[in-house]
Amino acid sequence: xxxxxxxxxxxxxxxxxxxxxxxxxxxxxxxxxxxxxxxxxxxxxxxxxxxxxxxxxxxxxxxxxxxxxxxxxxxxxxxxxxxxxxxxxxxxxxxxxxxxxxxxxxxxxxxxxxxxxxxxxxxxxxxxxxxxxxxxxxxxxxxxxxxxxxxxxxxxxxxxxxxxxxxxxxxxxxxxxxxxxxxxxxxxxxxxxxxxxxxxxxxxxxxxxxxxxxxxxxxxxxxxxxxxxxxxxxx
Numbered sequence: 001x002x003x004x005x006x007x008x009x010x011x012x013x014x015x016x017x018x019x020x021x022x023x024x025x026x027x028x029x030x031x032x033x034x035x036x037x038x039x040x041x042x043x044x045x046x047x048x049x050x051x052x053x054x055x056x057x058x059x060x061x062x063x064x065x066x067x068x069x070x071x072x073x074x075x076x077x078x079x080x081x082x083x084x085x086x087x088x089x090x091x092x093x094x095x096x097x098x099x100x101x102x103x104x105x106x107x108x109x110x111x112x113x114x115x116x117x118x119x120x121x122x123x124x125x126x127x128x129x130x131x132x133x134x135x136x137x138x139x140x141x142x143x144x145x146x147x148x149x150x151x152x153x154x155x156x157x158x159x160x161x162x163x164x165x166x167x168x169x170x171x172x173x174x175x176x177x178x179x180x181x182x183x184x185x186x187x188x189x190x191x192x193x194x195x196x197x198x199x200x201x202x203x204x205x206x207x208x209x210x211x212x213x214x215x216x217x218x219x220x221x222x223x224x225x226x227x228x229x230x231x232x233x234x235x
Contacts, residue, residue, distance in 0.1 A: 009098025010051030017105025040108035042072035056087040111139040128176040134183035136192025
């Protein structure tokens with residue numbers, strides 16, 4: 001069985017993004033924080049230690065997203081539009097990765113602090129997949145062994161297993177070692193939502209950035225404190 005701890009090869013932080021969203025068109029380039037939604041995600045993820053930082057996109061989006069990636073020190077990798085799992089496996093082969101920290105470009109409040117703790121909290125060999133439970137939706141990342149992703153690429157057939165990358169792994173817990181530790185107490189707020197999928201999500205994130213952003217990545221604890229405060233005020 002593969003392992004995110006013992007696998008040979010470097011760690012790659014790979015973030016997926018493209019401009020083909022239908023529910024919120026071109027959301028990666030929507031204005032946020034004086035820049036774009038995707039740029040804010042990359043600003044945060046650039047703080048996570050990794051040997052390689054990669055933006056995996058499709059051919060139709062590459063020209064417009066390349067400057068965003070380069071501006072934050074991310075390499076651009078082009079792969080299939082719908083088969084995102086294949087994009088990740090292209091990155092594994094291109095950079096000789098042993099493990100992947102997976103993130104998505106629609107999460108401009110991804111927790112770089114929790115991602116770093118996830119990397120630091122590994123305890124010996126054995127895990128193919130590791131992700132915190134209990135973070136607000138849109139703050140988490142997934143740590144996956146390269147061997148597990150390559151195996152999933154060879155075996156996964158369901159469309160959502162190709163589009164969402166990791167479902168094949170956690171649907172087969174007897175074949176892959178899955179770890180879902182609870183989120184650190186300071187970051188635990190499962191009721192929270194800061195992913196951007198719909199126009200209302202974008203308005204929520206605009207409000208958070210308007211209230212808290214000073215040019216530097218907003219600390220996760222401040223975001224969660226604001227979410228809790230707003231929840232208490234709701235009727």
